[in-house]
Amino acid sequence: MxxxxxxxxxxxxxxxxxxxxxxxxxxxxxxxxxxxxxxxxxxxxxxxxxxxxxxxxxxxxxxxxxxxxxxxxxxxxxxxxxxxxxxxxxxxxxxxxxxxxxxxxxxxxxxxxxxxxxxxxxxxxxxxxxxTLDPCKNPFAVLLGKLSGLARAPRARQPFQQFQRESWREKIAPIIAIRRAELPPGAPYRAGFRAGVARELFAGLSEEDKQGLRQRATEEADVKKREYLEGLKAEPSREPLDVHNAIWAIHSVIYPILEGIYKRTGLQAHLICGGPTPEFGGEIRTHIISYGENNDTVPVSWAEWDEDRFTKNVRKFFIEYLQTVYTAEDCAAAALPQDVLDTLIHQGDLYTMPEEKPRDVNGPSSNEDDDDEDVNSTDSDSDTDTDVDAVALANAVKKKKARYAKEKGGRGVLMMKEKQKAGNAVDRARARPKPKPKTNAASSATVTQGEVTSMSSARSASFSTTTPLDVPEA
Structure with missing residues (x-):
């Protein structure tokens, strides 16, 4: 062979x-x-x-x-x-x-x-x-998705959490009310308390019911993930309200990039963008976001160092260019409709969306921990009691806002109507010597053709602020 x-x-x-x-x-x-x-x-x-x-x-x-x-x-x-x-x-x-x-x-x-x-x-x-066909694996798609208000889909709930969500009012809330009444005065009440009750009741269910809860939790998570992926793949919306929300999200998206550029190269980076602004009737405005400050006695950012020169040589010159880019029709199309403006909260020159009800008093609505309880508990559950009264609810909202202001205070914005008012604030700040902070402050500024409106970090000595740039959801 x-x-x-x-x-x-x-x-x-x-x-x-x-x-x-x-x-x-x-x-x-x-x-x-x-x-x-x-x-x-x-x-x-x-x-x-x-x-x-x-x-x-x-x-x-x-x-x-x-x-x-x-x-x-x-x-x-x-x-x-x-x-x-x-x-x-x-x-x-x-x-x-x-x-x-x-x-x-x-x-x-x-x-x-x-x-x-x-x-x-x-x-x-x-x-x-x-x-990078999978948008979740494309870091740029995920980063830019934040401008559209897209948040990563939450993971699937555990079976007992799904049971807690579906049967809160009928089965879990009454037992929790009884157990809480039996607690001695002053006894600590933690998130794990509710989770323990839910686990105890869940353990008494049949295997068929447990499997059904597990399956429904997976299906709900798959739906949210599919919606998130579709949002990443979809073309960005140019509706005025969506553009308005995206503009106010620029700071939170670009800040880590400017910070990374400075830390890796030592170069100060500044972003200047402009165009029709929806909440101001489509009027052409500019937005400046800067990272870093100078070495003056009171360190300031580029936009604050010499406001007159910056306004004349940068902002106004940029606006003159933008007027050759956008037509009157473009500006009119970008304006928010009056009925939408009526639903926004007017804070000086800043429009924000009205705060939504932070908790659903009828039962649990998310898989996030309560802010007024110990979030470090290993048994922290995802939902809220139904017997929370209005006072407790208001206290929870206040605590969340206070914590947000403390964490995000360095990224706030100051909205001022008069340029002279801003100048007076600078003079007062310069009159009070302060220790030199780290050069890691981010500042933002927005300007119109006539009126100057500034947004600045609390760490920038030229201004002080308590209003956060990215408005928190209550």
Missing amino acids: VVITTSSKKRKSTKKERGNLRLWAEGAQEDTLRKHLNRVSEARLRGTWAQERAAIQAACNEYHARIPWNTPDHVEPTIVLDYDPKAPTAAEDLTEEEEKEKCRLIAVCNARITRWYTYRIRRALKKQREN
Whole structure:
């Protein structure tokens, strides 16, 4: 018996055998071009044609200096010449016909090199998009999703938590009321108390009921996750109310980026953006968010250092440019309708959404811990008692607001109607020497064509504030 074995690898065709220009750059040619690939790619991604052209020109210059211009396409260069970008090009003794042929071949090769870079850059970008088809794995999609108010879908409840949610009023709340009445005066009441009652009642259920609760908890979590993914994949809404909410979320999204730039490079970063602002009738306004302060006695940010110059040379100049970008129709379309404005709370020059009821007194509504109880308890459950009276409810709201103000106080905003009022605040602050804070304050500012409205961090010495930029949900 004769056994014939064949190689599983197909022999690679040579350039001459292929008879086309596919994979024309190999060996020394590819090595020469690939050294400039990152530079060309970065220039193209920046969108600056001048930088891209300069990068491609540098690659072509090195290619023609190393590879003789008259090398046939199917011949692999065996001798690669040295290259010095600062050295002048050596003159060749060519006839007029040869000079024309050289220019023609170089022009053809330059176009081929440009296509070589274009193909590889597009292929790399396409591969990057394919690798991030799952929006949850794309950090940029998740980050920008915050501008649309998207929050990560919560994980599935435990079966006893699902039971607690579905049977709170009928089965759990009455038992908790009895147990609480039996507690001695002054005894601590923690979140684990309610969870313990729920676990005890859940343990007495049949296996069929437990399995049903587990299945319903998983299904509800899957629905929320699906809605979250659809929100990440959907096109951003340009409805005025959605744009309004996105504008006020810019600070919370961009602040970590500006902070990261400073910590990794030592460079102060500033974001200035502007356009029709929905809550001000579509009026063109600018928003400046800065990270870092100077070394004055009372450190201030860039926008606060010389407000007159900044307003004249930056804000107003930017507004003049924005007026050439947006038409009157664009501004009118961006304005919030009057019926929507009527539902917002007017705080000086700041519109915010009215606070929603923080708790559902009819039963549990989320898988978050209560703020007025020990959240460190290992048995903390996800819901609220039904016998919480109005006073206890109000106290819970106050505690949550106080804690939020304490944690987020350094990212507040100050809305002022008169520029003189802001100047007086600066003068008073400068008159009181203070210890130099760390240069990690973020400040924001917004300005109209006539009136200046400023938003500043509490850590910035020029202003003080207690109003948080990202308004908390009660």
